[in-house]
Amino acid sequence: MLRLEKLVKTYKTGDQALKAVDLEVPEGQVLALIGPSGAGKSTLIRCINRLVEPTSGKVCLGDVDLTGLSSGHLRRERRRMGMIFQEYALVERLSVMENVLSGRLGYVGFWRSFLRRYPQSDVDEAFRLLDRVGLAHMADKRADELSGGQRQRVGICRALIQNPALLLVDEPTASLDPKTSRQIMRLICELCKERGLAAIINIHDVALAQMFVQRVIGLRLGAVEFDGPPEGLTPDVLTSIYGEEDWEATIAPVDEDDTLEAAQ
Amino acid sequence: MSEVDTLIGKTWRKPSFIKRRWLRWALILGALAYLVAAYMTIDVNWVRVYEGLERGKKFVLAFTSPDFTSRSSDIYDGMLESIIMTIAASVVGIAISIPIALGAARNIAPLPVYLICRGIIAVSRALQEIIVAILLVAIFGFGPLAGFLTLSFATIGFLSKLLAEDIESMDKVQAEAIKASGAKWTQWINYGVQPQVMPRLIGLSIYRLDINFRESAILGLVGAGGIGATLNTAFDRYEYDTAAAILMLIILIVMALEYLSGVIRARVQ
Amino acid sequence: MPVQDLKGSKIWQRRTGRESLFHWVLWLIGVAVFAYCWQQISASTTWFFVWDAPRIAHDIWTRATPPRWEYISQLGKPIWDTLNIATLGTIFSLVLAVPVAFLAARNTTPSRFLIRPIALLIIVSTRSINSLIWALLLIAIIGPGVFAGVIAIAIRSVGFCAKLLYEAIEEIDQTQVEAITATGASRWQVMAYGIVPQILPAFAGIAVFRWDINIRESTVLGLVGAGGIGLQLSSSLNVLAWPQVSLILLVILAAVVISEWVSAKVRGAII
Numbered sequence: 001m002l003r004l005e006k007l008v009k010t011y012k013t014g015d016q017a018l019k020a021v022d023l024e025v026p027e028g029q030v031l032a033l034i035g036p037s038g039a040g041k042s043t044l045i046r047c048i049n050r051l052v053e054p055t056s057g058k059v060c061l062g063d064v065d066l067t068g069l070s071s072g073h074l075r076r077e078r079r080r081m082g083m084i085f086q087e088y089a090l091v092e093r094l095s096v097m098e099n100v101l102s103g104r105l106g107y108v109g110f111w112r113s114f115l116r117r118y119p120q121s122d123v124d125e126a127f128r129l130l131d132r133v134g135l136a137h138m139a140d141k142r143a144d145e146l147s148g149g150q151r152q153r154v155g156i157c158r159a160l161i162q163n164p165a166l167l168l169v170d171e172p173t174a175s176l177d178p179k180t181s182r183q184i185m186r187l188i189c190e191l192c193k194e195r196g197l198a199a200i201i202n203i204h205d206v207a208l209a210q211m212f213v214q215r216v217i218g219l220r221l222g223a224v225e226f227d228g229p230p231e232g233l234t235p236d237v238l239t240s241i242y243g244e245e246d247w248e249a250t251i252a253p254v255d256e257d258d259t260l261e262a263a264q
Numbered sequence: 265m266s267e268v269d270t271l272i273g274k275t276w277r278k279p280s281f282i283k284r285r286w287l288r289w290a291l292i293l294g295a296l297a298y299l300v301a302a303y304m305t306i307d308v309n310w311v312r313v314y315e316g317l318e319r320g321k322k323f324v325l326a327f328t329s330p331d332f333t334s335r336s337s338d339i340y341d342g343m344l345e346s347i348i349m350t351i352a353a354s355v356v357g358i359a360i361s362i363p364i365a366l367g368a369a370r371n372i373a374p375l376p377v378y379l380i381c382r383g384i385i386a387v388s389r390a391l392q393e394i395i396v397a398i399l400l401v402a403i404f405g406f407g408p409l410a411g412f413l414t415l416s417f418a419t420i421g422f423l424s425k426l427l428a429e430d431i432e433s434m435d436k437v438q439a440e441a442i443k444a445s446g447a448k449w450t451q452w453i454n455y456g457v458q459p460q461v462m463p464r465l466i467g468l469s470i471y472r473l474d475i476n477f478r479e480s481a482i483l484g485l486v487g488a489g490g491i492g493a494t495l496n497t498a499f500d501r502y503e504y505d506t507a508a509a510i511l512m513l514i515i516l517i518v519m520a521l522e523y524l525s526g527v528i529r530a531r532v533q
Numbered sequence: 534m535p536v537q538d539l540k541g542s543k544i545w546q547r548r549t550g551r552e553s554l555f556h557w558v559l560w561l562i563g564v565a566v567f568a569y570c571w572q573q574i575s576a577s578t579t580w581f582f583v584w585d586a587p588r589i590a591h592d593i594w595t596r597a598t599p600p601r602w603e604y605i606s607q608l609g610k611p612i613w614d615t616l617n618i619a620t621l622g623t624i625f626s627l628v629l630a631v632p633v634a635f636l637a638a639r640n641t642t643p644s645r646f647l648i649r650p651i652a653l654l655i656i657v658s659t660r661s662i663n664s665l666i667w668a669l670l671l672i673a674i675i676g677p678g679v680f681a682g683v684i685a686i687a688i689r690s691v692g693f694c695a696k697l698l699y700e701a702i703e704e705i706d707q708t709q710v711e712a713i714t715a716t717g718a719s720r721w722q723v724m725a726y727g728i729v730p731q732i733l734p735a736f737a738g739i740a741v742f743r744w745d746i747n748i749r750e751s752t753v754l755g756l757v758g759a760g761g762i763g764l765q766l767s768s769s770l771n772v773l774a775w776p777q778v779s780l781i782l783l784v785i786l787a788a789v790v791i792s793e794w795v796s797a798k799v800r801g802a803i804i
Contacts, residue, residue, distance in 0.1 A: 049715055051711055051714060051715060075717045075718070075719060076717065077717075078714075078715060078716065078717035079716070079717040081715070082715075082716075083712065083715040083716075085708060085711075085712055086708075087708060089706075089708040089709050089711065089712035090709070090712070091709050091712075091713065091726060091727060091730050091731070092706075092709070092730075092731075093730040093731065093733065093734075094726070094730050095278070095279065097276060097278075098278065098726075102713060102716060102718070102726050103716050104716075105713065105716050105717065105718035105719075105722045105726065106716055106717025106718060107717075110719060110721050110722055110725070113718075113722055113725065113726070114722075114725050116277070116278045118276075120273070120275065123274075123275065123276045124272045124273065126276075127271040127272055127276075128272065131271075136271060139276075140279050155712075158712075158716070162716055162717070168715075298620075299621075302616075302617040302620065302621055303621075305613065305614065305617060305679070306617065306621070306679050306680050306683065307678070307679065307680075308678075308680045309676065309678070309680075312675060312676045313675045313676075313680070316674040316675035316676065317674075319673065319674045320674045320675075323670065323673075323674065344573075345573075345577075348569075348570040348573045348574060349570075349574065351566060351567065351570050352567060352570040352571055352574060355563075355567050355570075390786050390789050390790065391786075392749060392750075392752065392753050392785070394665065394753045394756065395753060395766075395782065395785070398756075398770065399593075402589070402593060403586050403589050403590045403593065404578075404582060404583055404586050405578075405579055405582035405583070407577050407578050407579065408573075408574045408577055408578070409574055409575075409577075409578040409583065412574050478661060478662075478663055479663065481662075481663060481666065482663045482665045482666060485665060485669075485756070485757065486756070489577070492666075495666065495669070496669060499669045499670060499672075499673045500673075502673065507670070511662060511666075514661055514662060515657065515658045515661045515662070518657065518660075518661035519657055519661070522657070
């Protein structure tokens, strides 16, 4: 469903963040993207919806090549890709409801969105989603009154109300405590399954990734180093992605509940 | 799921900034009523404005051909006098405002000194430069001395207040450490306080220099010296090209000062 | 190196020889410039008047006290005009300042090399010139009156407000903007949802702050004929009616104090 072909991103400073990345994501697959800081994980995700312009290569969503689109067409395609951010990236001075409804911006006209007159079906859907993540009673609170985990849930609702086919998730748990991290990851994966969404989850925490996804991509210096099921992440593989370290403590996610502290 | 069922189908409205309905409408209506009343009293003479557009166009066009030459000696003398007043007043004003700032910082000064210094600041800030200039011209006669005194006086209020606020918010631990070493009061100020507020003092001083120059341009209107008198004459005689030349010089000098302050602030921080 | 080795004992100095020479030269130049300035001022001063100043000051004081309190009945309309000049001027200036600020901010300007410098030029030129000078100019163009005062205040404030506002725009959290962009929002929607909520508190603060300054400035605009209480001040000064002058000064003082109090209260409520 999503296909990257020879995707290259070179920044103005000359840093090559992505070196000809090829990747294919079938419908409904949840995929984790791991790798050290600076490996190009964030750049890869942002190149897909062109928040960062790729230098060359192709990004195909379904049959559409996103790289060649005009800004109007790009906006229409962006609606099919929901994005979830590391620091939640909620508009802090707007209410929870406004934040969720902002996911519909690509569907409503300017004045309608400016006057906050969304179609009733959008409002209903927003309430349904907020209820699904357990925040329906918070709808009129301001976003900066929420805790980290609650904010990330609102971020998830904002992405889902777009009715996307693909979720782009950038470090969803980086600013959360271990317990909330798991809850958020579980929520994202459950929602993907419920709605048959594909997702690319860019994540630091290897153990957490192994716990929830079907496929792992290891990125190193802008190139794909590993591509396979989570069980394939042996110490050797991790060494090739991250460099030398004692990996035994990280990978043994047999029992879900007590590996986490070790992974931190 | 019962909670969500009650919510679905309900319209959603953004909660208003002001919750009470009557207060919201009272404020909106009050604001509208004020605007209408204010507009009525302006009493614009549109015919006069329309006639003025021609002169306005002439003035704007004058910027494309400013006349520096025909009154060059007036412009030169006025500018020089403005700059001289600015520099002298800034130096004196800054020199006076440092002790007053120390006195107006509650964490340094005893209460009686604090009250006196805050009083001086309040008086200086409440009086407009141009009003002070009128009074000083009446007392000291025409000329740059009145302008110089005006600007010095205004500098004190501005600089002492901001500097005192900076001293009050300084890091107490550093100052305490110096005090603990057995330093005298002057040594304590020199080692514990001065290094902390110096960058801000320099930044504020240059900013005030900038303001003083801009203010010096109007003091001439009431006879307190500087370029203002020349500018006023130029407007009175509709010599827009000369006025444009003077305004361009003012803008250029302000831009240069702003650039300079940027450079210096980057260096001291 | 500030540490010198002199016959085996180390001598510590704050600055090296070169640095301290540089400092001395700088101070010397500074003192020389100041001395020159002072000499110029002194040369164009009639010192006889200055020595006579205490007597004149005392003379003015005795004439100005007590203020002519009953004159206050004639000040109602001028005070109302002054308030209107400041308020309407601030509103007009904000209307103009918002687009200028968006054009001047690095992250929202449509063109960095053409439009941004123009916006910055508008900001610096309107800021550099005092509202009294704008008033003089506008009186020459559209005639004396309150309207000239409103426009003068508006023009003077554009640069000030736009400068503070564009600095606020440049400091916004870019990821919030990114998030709104990622939903497929159009340029204007990104503006309304991503940027405006972030700068709204700064905007309100700037508006109130500038309104306070404008009250001060509009009290003196009348000196050049642009309406408000300054007109009364000017005419009282012309006929040397000192008791009226002192009353007007008291009224202006009160207006300044009240406006500062209001602005501090409102800003406190916003933040």
